[in-house]
Amino acid sequence: MKKRLAGVSCAVVVAAVAGWSLSAQAGGNLSKSSCTFNGKKLYGKIQIVTSFPDVKVQEVSSFPDLKVQKVSSFPDSCGKWQIVTSFPDTKVQFVSSFPDVKIQYVSSFPGM
Numbered sequence: 001m002k003k004r005l006a007g008v009s010c011a012v013v014v015a016a017v018a019g020w021s022l023s024a025q026a027g028g029n030l031s032k033s034s035c036t037f038n039g040k041k042l043y044g045k046i047q048i049v050t051s052f053p054d055v056k057v058q059e060v061s062s063f064p065d066l067k068v069q070k071v072s073s074f075p076d077s078c079g080k081w082q083i084v085t086s087f088p089d090t091k092v093q094f095v096s097s098f099p100d101v102k103i104q105y106v107s108s109f110p111g112m
Helices: 002-021
Strands: 044-048 055-059 066-070 080-083 090-094 101-105
Touching: none
Parallel strands: 044 080, 044 090, 055 090, 055 101, 066 080, 066 101
Antiparallel strands: none
């Protein structure tokens, strides 16, 4: 009986760890080296939309995939977002579950 419980516990832990490691990449490819998700930049001019996004994001307070700093000009490095209403580099939709990328807003040191 104890061996059976140990096997079940081990399977639960393995499933949980596998789920955590796939959180950002469940629906696509997150590239830390180029700061992109499925080829879409995670920096630059960002438009917030309610439908047809390039990337679905969830704001979290800990363990983000990307730390984001809102800027008013020169959004030229990973994690720097200039929020625009037209001509975006990337369109994002904020969701409460099943995000492509988890973000945390910061005032300094943006990036992955």
